[in-house]
Amino acid sequence: MTPKTIRWVGDTNGHVELIDQTLLPVECRILSIRSVKTLWEAIRMLRIRGAPAIGIAAAYGLVLGLQDIQDDASREETVKKINESADYLATSRPTAVNLFWALDRMRKTAASLPAADTKQLKERLLVEAEAIRDEDAASCRAIGRHGADLIPAGGGVLTHCNAGGLATAEYGTALALMFAAREQGNTSFRVYADETRPLLQGARLTCWELMQAGIDTTLICDNMAGHLMGRGMIDLVVTGADRIAANGDTANKIGTYSLAVLARAHEIPFYVAAPTSSFDLSIPDGSQIPIEMRQSEEVTHLAGQPTAPPDVQVYNPAFDVTPHEYIAAIVTEKGIITKPNSQSVREHFNSIQAG
Ligand code: MRU
Numbered sequence: 001m002t003p004k005t006i007r008w009v010g011d012t013n014g015h016v017e018l019i020d021q022t023l024l025p026v027e028c029r030i031l032s033i034r035s036v037k038t039l040w041e042a043i044r045m046l047r048i049r050g051a052p053a054i055g056i057a058a059a060y061g062l063v064l065g066l067q068d069i070q071d072d073a074s075r076e077e078t079v080k081k082i083n084e085s086a087d088y089l090a091t092s093r094p095t096a097v098n099l100f101w102a103l104d105r106m107r108k109t110a111a112s113l114p115a116a117d118t119k120q121l122k123e124r125l126l127v128e129a130e131a132i133r134d135e136d137a138a139s140c141r142a143i144g145r146h147g148a149d150l151i152p153a154g155g156g157v158l159t160h161c162n163a164g165g166l167a168t169a170e171y172g173t174a175l176a177l178m179f180a181a182r183e184q185g186n187t188s189f190r191v192y193a194d195e196t197r198p199l200l201q202g203a204r205l206t207c208w209e210l211m212q213a214g215i216d217t218t219l220i221c222d223n224m225a226g227h228l229m230g231r232g233m234i235d236l237v238v239t240g241a242d243r244i245a246a247n248g249d250t251a252n253k254i255g256t257y258s259l260a261v262l263a264r265a266h267e268i269p270f271y272v273a274a275p276t277s278s279f280d281l282s283i284p285d286g287s288q289i290p291i292e293m294r295q296s297e298e299v300t301h302l303a304g305q306p307t308a309p310p311d312v313q314v315y316n317p318a319f320d321v322t323p324h325e326y327i328a329a330i331v332t333e334k335g336i337i338t339k340p341n342s343q344s345v346r347e348h349f350n351s352i353q354a355g
Pocket residue numbers: 046049050051052096160161162163164167168172173174201239240241242252253254318
């Protein structure tokens with residue numbers, strides 16, 4: 001059985017275990033992480049990656065940080081430590097809003113507690129981090145249930161990067177639609193997975209997950225998508241999201257925007273699947289989403305081997321923003337936002353609050 005993407009082991013003095021995703025699919029190695037610094041490195045280096053999974057990791061990180069504090073420490077000292085760890089983890093990656101959402105939720109939990117002893121506070125924060133993990137697992141199942149019918153029997157599905165169980169607590173967001181469709185008896189669709197340069201999350205992770213689930217999987221290079229669409233091989237595109245603005249503009253792995261434009265040109269629906277924790281309603285549109293820039297070696301090298309002249313200039317944004325006009329619908333754990341825009345997104349969140 002595949003190990004969990006990320007989990008906490010033991011009581012408040014325990015540690016985080018996660019699959020080192022940089023080694024997949026060659027090796028499925030479990031890392032034990034016992035410090036905030038090591039966790040920061042794991043997020044930065046994409047050992048753990050995908051917006052919801054990064055949020056879960058950050059929540060566990062605050063529990064790890066408190067292990068430096070004695071059980072009889074003052075409230076002031078404890079809060080200072082939580083803030084230090086949270087501020088540090090917040091510098092690991094800038095785009096996925098789930099990281100900031102989870103840190104904020106943990107800080108609020110700590111602040112809402114009466115000035116109880118530090119031992120109780122540590123226990124409460126571990127409970128909250130586990131709740132973030134469990135709620136994400138439940139959200140992914142619900143996303144699958146809501147979106148499974150979007151996949152037609154015998155259809156061709158294109159996905160980009162990895163929005164599967166490895167990017168979440170389990171089950172995934174974009175891939176949840178495929179897993180759920182299959183569980184509901186639709187076994188005749190085929191998934192085309194973009195390899196997803198520069199770090200190949202599609203080839204290494206998505207193909208690994210889909211094939212384990214027995215789904216008909218075909219790997220393509222990123223630049224082949226238009227060719228397949230032109231030949232009528234793709235019926236829908238579905239991706240995850242790292243941050244969705246209040247008007248539905250969606251940041252996701254670099255290359256997603258190009259796919260959405262291609263899909264529009266071929267009159268193919270382009271869907272996003274994401275939990276509500278991936279929405280950032282504080283920003284009106286995608287122009288304010290911070291885009292992570294990563295090191296040039298990711299582009300100039302493949303598997304440690306140079307593939308470009310040594311001094312070539314490189315531009316390496318890790319994400320792009322797809323304007324909401326290109327998105328046919330966003331599937332969340334609460335339902336489907338068709339034709340996302342400021343109004344439909346607002347209505348979705350209003351109905352959640354009302355319900
Ligand atoms: O750089 P990564 O691998 O963290 O990028 C991940 C993605 O772009 C995913 O599509 C996104 O986080 C959604 S995961 C459910």
